[in-house]
Amino acid sequence: MSTTKVAEYCYQCVAGPDLLNVCVEDGVATRVEPNWKFGDIHPAAGRVCVKAYGLIQKTYNPFRVKKPMVRTNPVKAQDADPQWKEVTWDEALDLIAQKLLAVKAKGVRDESGYPRLAVTFGSGGIAPAYTGALPAFLSTWGPVDFGIGSGQGVKCYHSEHLYGEFWHRAFTVQSDTPRTNYLISFGNNNDASGGVLGVWRHAQARERGLKRVQFEPHLSVTGAHAQWVPVKPKTDAAVMYALIHTILHEHDWRKECDVEFLRGMTNSPYLIAPNGLFLRDETSRKPLMWDEKENRARPFDEAFTPAMDGTYTTSGITIGADQELTNFENIQAATSFQKLIDHVRDYTPEWAEKISGAPAATIRQVAREFLENANVGATIEIEGKTYPYRPVAILLGKTVTNGWGGYEALWGRTMLAILVGALEVPGGTIGTTVRLNRPGHDRLASARPGPDGFMDQPLNPTDKENWVAKPKIRNAYQTLVPLANNSPWSAALGPAHLPWLFMKEPPENWPRPTTPEVW
Ligand code: SF4
Incomplete structure (x- = not known):
């Protein structure tokens, strides 16, 4: 009997990848064991958790799918047997190619503007290496709806x-x-x-x-x-x-909090107008803070040590939704930190x-x-x-x-x-290392100051000019979820229950959320 050890890794969950050896006897994987050889470079010192030891059973599960299967659906109903049928790889590929070519011939978007092709992956975090050439194929296809089946708006935190x-x-x-x-x-x-x-x-x-x-x-x-x-x-x-x-x-x-951090890195000293918005300088429109030495409000980016707490009599403007301006004369403006203390x-x-x-x-x-x-x-x-x-x-x-x-x-x-x-x-x-913010190679590179001194947040626009009024995919994350921001992952993270909610009855003035022709 010949026994070899194959160095592999487990990436069954986001805590990985973790290194392991698979013992192979006469071509059959028989055991998983730690890979101590990489103890000094692998953060978990070559160890795996108990779940990885089950990979052998998973690999040789007698009920695993070994060939492509087609659901024949002689009777399509909730309790009916879908009657799966094994087919050859050639048959499976021909079937998919036929359907995709038919879609291509009609146009990749349907009459409502939605992609005719939808793709769902079993796991949002699936390692790209596991999906082979599929991402490359999909990127040449054109519009694909990745937002219909992920379900993350329903279950995810x-x-x-x-x-x-x-x-x-x-x-x-x-x-x-x-x-x-x-x-x-x-x-x-x-x-x-x-x-x-x-x-x-x-x-x-x-x-x-x-x-x-x-x-x-x-x-x-x-x-x-x-x-x-x-x-x-x-x-x-x-x-x-x-x-x-x-x-x-x-x-x-x-004495006990990090006042230097609060003052320099947060909105603690920013003054708040009675309507709950930041009070701003009327001319420069910059948010204001209180200078206790000079007893006056000053724009946030001037050189002085602003008051952390307290309420001050001052004037200024606020900028609301759609640039709505409100003037305030001689009002009582508290600092944000004072608001927190009160809250x-x-x-x-x-x-x-x-x-x-x-x-x-x-x-x-x-x-x-x-x-x-x-x-x-x-x-x-x-x-x-x-x-x-x-x-x-x-x-x-x-x-x-x-x-x-x-x-x-x-x-x-x-x-x-x-x-x-x-x-x-x-x-x-x-x-941690997984992120939506871009660039992907450096977690902190997207932490840039915005115009008001806060970290710039790449939200989906909600102003009249730039708001995406008509959804491009069925979960409508660009239209309805400004916080999602338009990154490669957003489609999978959007409110994926919307396609299902609106399939029969679309919201007023929306394109009808048609079903994809190939999913
Ligand atoms: S060894 Fe355990 S913790 Fe590590 S990736 Fe596999 S399942 Fe996750």
């Missing part, structure tokens, strides 16, 4: 992706685990689902003293190695709001305890430890460059970011990181 893309330039976020000292998790079951690397990194971090606090209704594997704080399902945001309240109302934020005034730990069940004393303990561990003012040198060092992070589980309450939870997480400057710095909460 867009709040995580949205906040990830906005504030971390990444699809999902993680703790900088090798450098984090204090980790608050709301239902993030890393030790079960963090992939081999995630589990290993957390274990190493715990060994060197990382403290984890786990808010979740049930005691998970991760919670078992943490300070477990039971909470009622979907009340995570209430706990986070109370943490913010405690930091801003029960601690001295001037969380009622979210006391006692208020959160009633909602979540988490004891008020525990919320105060966590807020205190979070501030203590944030190390505000500390720096770290990495590869010759000095960065702020804020070793506190917050992770959210999928049930927390999914569905109702998701956006509030993400707001809470982002705000907590911002208060201590732990956003996108070593030790804090940072973006």
